[in-house]
Amino acid sequence: MTRQDQMGSDELLCEHVPIMNAVIDSVGHPGTRTRGTIGGSLCHADPAAELPALFLALDAQLVVAQAGGTTRTIAIESFFTGHFETALHSDELLTEIQIPITPQRHMGFHEITARSSDFAMAGAIASATLAASGTLDAVRVVTFGLGDRPVRLRDVEIAVANAQGDPTALRSAAQLTKDLVLPRDEIHLSANYRTRLAVAVVQRALEGALAVESGFIR
Amino acid sequence: MSGTGTHQLSISINGRHENFDVEPRSTLAELLREQAGLTGTKIGCEQGSCGACTILFDGEQVRSCLMFAVQAADSEVWTIEGLASPPPENQTSPTPLAGLPELAEAFKRNHALQCGFCTPGMLIAGTLIGEACGGAINEERVKEGLSGNICRCTGYQGIVQSVVEVFELKTSNPAAEKPQ
Numbered sequence: 356m357t358r359q360d361q362m363g364s365d366e367l368l369c370e371h372v373p374i375m376n377a378v379i380d381s382v383g384h385p386g387t388r389t390r391g392t393i394g395g396s397l398c399h400a401d402p403a404a405e406l407p408a409l410f411l412a413l414d415a416q417l418v419v420a421q422a423g424g425t426t427r428t429i430a431i432e433s434f435f436t437g438h439f440e441t442a443l444h445s446d447e448l449l450t451e452i453q454i455p456i457t458p459q460r461h462m463g464f465h466e467i468t469a470r471s472s473d474f475a476m477a478g479a480i481a482s483a484t485l486a487a488s489g490t491l492d493a494v495r496v497v498t499f500g501l502g503d504r505p506v507r508l509r510d511v512e513i514a515v516a517n518a519q520g521d522p523t524a525l526r527s528a529a530q531l532t533k534d535l536v537l538p539r540d541e542i543h544l545s546a547n548y549r550t551r552l553a554v555a556v557v558q559r560a561l562e563g564a565l566a567v568e569s570g571f572i573r
Numbered sequence: 574m575s576g577t578g579t580h581q582l583s584i585s586i587n588g589r590h591e592n593f594d595v596e597p598r599s600t601l602a603e604l605l606r607e608q609a610g611l612t613g614t615k616i617g618c619e620q621g622s623c624g625a626c627t628i629l630f631d632g633e634q635v636r637s638c639l640m641f642a643v644q645a646a647d648s649e650v651w652t653i654e655g656l657a658s659p660p661p662e663n664q665t666s667p668t669p670l671a672g673l674p675e676l677a678e679a680f681k682r683n684h685a686l687q688c689g690f691c692t693p694g695m696l697i698a699g700t701l702i703g704e705a706c707g708g709a710i711n712e713e714r715v716k717e718g719l720s721g722n723i724c725r726c727t728g729y730q731g732i733v734q735s736v737v738e739v740f741e742l743k744t745s746n747p748a749a750e751k752p753q
Contacts, residue, residue: 360633384721386698387621389633390640472720 359396359406360388371456372413374464374480374563378405381464384472394449397434400441400504403474405466407435408499410452411507412462412480418451419443426450435504457493459485461571463563465556466500469543475500476544477552479560483515485571491516496561501536501553508535508557515561520571529558582646586611587655588664595642602626602637604645605652613653613693617723624722627694628652629669634701653693656700672739673700679735687726694722695732703740710740 362368363379382405383391396406397417415431421444434442443449466478482495494512499505514528538549565571579594586609593608600619605611605628617625619638626637629651656673673696679685686692702718703710715736716729724732 380717384624385702385718386624386627386634386636386694386721387639389630389635470720471717 356392356394358389359383359391359393360385362393363388371460372409372454372462373460374409374462377464378409378480381405381466381468381472381475393452397431397452398441398443398449400435400439401474402438402503402505403478403500404505405464405475405478405480405499407431408478408480408497408505409464410454411435411505412482412495412497413454414493414495416453417449418453419447420450422446432507438503457484461485461564463560463565465559465563467552467556477501477538477549477556479553479556481515481557481560481564483564483571490519491565491571496557498532498536498553498557501538501549506536508532510535511557515565520565522572525561525565525572526558529554529561532557580643580646582643584645584647585649587651588660588666588668593642597641597643599642600638601628601630601640601642601645601650604642605637605650611652611654613657615690615693617690622721622723623691624694624698625691627697627722629656629697632669634698653696656697670697670700670704672703672743673697676700676703676735676739679739680732683731683735683738685727685731685735686724691722691724691726695719695724698722699732699736703736703743706740710737712737 359379359382363376369375382388393406396404397410400407411431417429417431417434418426419429420426429442436442461483463481466475468475478499480497483491484493486492494516496508496511497505498508511528511531514531515525518524518528532554533550536550536553538546540546579596581594583590583592591609593604595604602614602616605614614628614637615625616638617623621636621639627634628637631648651669656668656670657677660668676696676699698719702715706714712733715733
């Protein structure tokens with residue numbers, strides 16, 4: 356079992372997942388990260404949690420041990436099945452998380468919380484690799500805290516790949532978010548407001564992934 | 574060992590090895606309060622949200638309500654009693670979190686507590702974030718470091734101010750006397 360705070364200080368992991376530190380800083384609090392585990396976060400499947408969204412954006416494969424000594428592998432896209440619900444059976448245990456190593460992976464992360472380290476009212480993670488030809492590959496845009504599980508926004512991903520670094524086209528891509536998420540009204544914030552937050556976090560995550568280091572945005 | 578039996582374990586608490594007989598269902602917080610008699614560790618939410626039961630477990634801050642007592646076998650635990658008091662003569666290893674007693678004094682000056690229920694957790698988490706910040710301490714980092722500790726009396730201002738005050742001073746002049 357790997358504790359959350361171990362993951363934030365692991366050099367190899369931070370090298371391949373450039374937003375690792377920022378994400379871990381947003382998971383729970385210093386006093387919970389010393390005991391909370393990565394696998395625990397995934398199996399708990401809190402819809403507002405960062406780590407399920409992060410591993411969804413990373414195309415993780417989850418290796419699960421079964422009671423009889425056999426194992427099976429679950430693609431993370433089919434792992435989260437609802438509010439705090441996963442594809443795990445009652446006699447299964449998550450034992451391994453595999454992520455593909457991709458060179459030139461650029462990532463961005465943004466979440467909006469009411470208070471420092473509180474649950475996200477809206478959050479997004481973006482990931483893309485820069486091909487030798489200068490185009491974007493493997494674009495992933497994931498939101499969390501907006502529905503019953505983290506979701507990939509495929510229409511946004513396609514629009515981002517087609518944007519070719521044009522800032523206006525990227526902003527239009529982020530705008531597509533409002534038709535792809537279906538947040539509910541809650542006591543402190545309306546569905547309408549959360550939808551606006553969703554667009555904002557997607558845009559900021561994309562800017563984080565593409566603007567600064569990669570120089571992809573023209 | 575049957576499910577209803579007890580487990581025998583040894584834990585170093587506040588620098589002294591002690592033996593306990595615990596039920597498997599007992600949390601570490603319950604062991605500390607009910608068996609070790611160390612009631613400075615408070616039980617607030619019992620689900621890891623409030624930080625009142627924060628202790629130092631093998632050098633890291635941990636919520637003692639989120640651990641079973643049996644998970645603490647052969648570990649080193651420090652509670653507020655050991656961290657805030659002068660070491661007894663028979664104590665062999667030095668007390669960790671050396672800045673904590675000074676932070677407690679700053680809490681008094683700055684009205685950083687009223688009912689005191691959150692204070693043990695605040696002092697431990699506050700000392701840890703203060704020490705971790707080194708020269709880069711500021712209000713934002715302290716607020717982030719204490720974000721998991723809930724206080725319902727003070728409004729946090731005095732608590733944050735105390736941490737900044739004590740550890741800013743330590744960094745700028747390690748030999749400085751404590752302020753008035």
